[in-house]
Amino acid sequence: MQKTIKLYPDSGIELSLFSSSHYDKLMNVATFGAYSGFIQRAIEKIAIQPSDSILDLGCGTGRNACLMHKYLSGEGHITGLDISEVMGKQFKDNCAQFPNVDFRQHRIDIPFDLEETYDKVFISFVLHGFPQEVRKAIIDNAYRHLKPEGEFCILDYSEFNLANIPFFHRFVFRKIECKYAFDYIEKDWKEILSGYGFGDFSENFFMKRYVRLLKAGKVENSK
Numbered sequence: 001m002q003k004t005i006k007l008y009p010d011s012g013i014e015l016s017l018f019s020s021s022h023y024d025k026l027m028n029v030a031t032f033g034a035y036s037g038f039i040q041r042a043i044e045k046i047a048i049q050p051s052d053s054i055l056d057l058g059c060g061t062g063r064n065a066c067l068m069h070k071y072l073s074g075e076g077h078i079t080g081l082d083i084s085e086v087m088g089k090q091f092k093d094n095c096a097q098f099p100n101v102d103f104r105q106h107r108i109d110i111p112f113d114l115e116e117t118y119d120k121v122f123i124s125f126v127l128h129g130f131p132q133e134v135r136k137a138i139i140d141n142a143y144r145h146l147k148p149e150g151e152f153c154i155l156d157y158s159e160f161n162l163a164n165i166p167f168f169h170r171f172v173f174r175k176i177e178c179k180y181a182f183d184y185i186e187k188d189w190k191e192i193l194s195g196y197g198f199g200d201f202s203e204n205f206f207m208k209r210y211v212r213l214l215k216a217g218k219v220e221n222s223k
């Protein structure tokens with residue numbers, strides 16, 4: 001199994017071999033068992049339609065794809081992209097019984113063209129881990145891979161001021177998060193996404209409002 005090559009040394013989402021091999025278990029432990037219920041509630045709020053086609057950027061182990069698959073009929077499908085071979089193996093094992101879910105080992109941080117457009121592009125706990133100019137390339141990839149009325153669904157940290165949150169939460173955030181997450185939480189993401197042709201925003205908050213599902217509709221011809 002090849003070692004993950006760090007494209008961005010300050011990023012925390014380019015996981016070590018150990019973290020990617022045990023990612024789901026580590027998330028369960030780090031959240032004291034709350035992750036499973038949280039991710040189910042978050043995915044429910046995406047409001048997936050039975051025939052949806054979904055592109056999952058930085059899809060990880062396939063845990064999210066399996067949960068999303070529950071809402072699909074045989075007409076819908078999910079494509080997961082991830083740079084990691086270790087994640088890809090887990091994704092393929094976890095989703096093996098679903099013929100309409102596939103994995104491609106693929107970078108998402110540079111322009112690409114899958115020659116297909118999707119009803120939804122989903123990205124979960126990935127965007128915060130990149131420098132801002134790379135996030136813009138990812139947003140552009142999402143925009144170009146959405147159907148005209150498609151939705152970009154970002155599950156990640158919400159916007160908050162570290163100085164204003166309780167000491168213990170600030171301490172944990174500083175301990176676990178990479179450099180890029182600190183500026184991610186300060187940005188006005190609706191304003192940024194508006195500049196990329198998105199609108200019709202809706203949002204749901206989780207984990208004491210530190211996490212948000214932000215749904216952004218593709219607004220045709222606005223780009």
Ligand SMILES: C[S@@+](CC[C@H](N)C(=O)[O-])C[C@H]1O[C@@H](n2cnc3c(N)ncnc32)[C@H](O)[C@@H]1O
Nearest residue numbers: 013058059060082083084087107108109124125
């Ligand atoms: C924090 S994990 C989140 C995984 C999954 N989205 C989830 O919510 O469980 C970040 C994921 O992004 C992937 N990743 C990091 N850099 C990437 C890149 N340049 N292109 C594609 N995937 C990348 C990692 O391999 C990892 O699976």
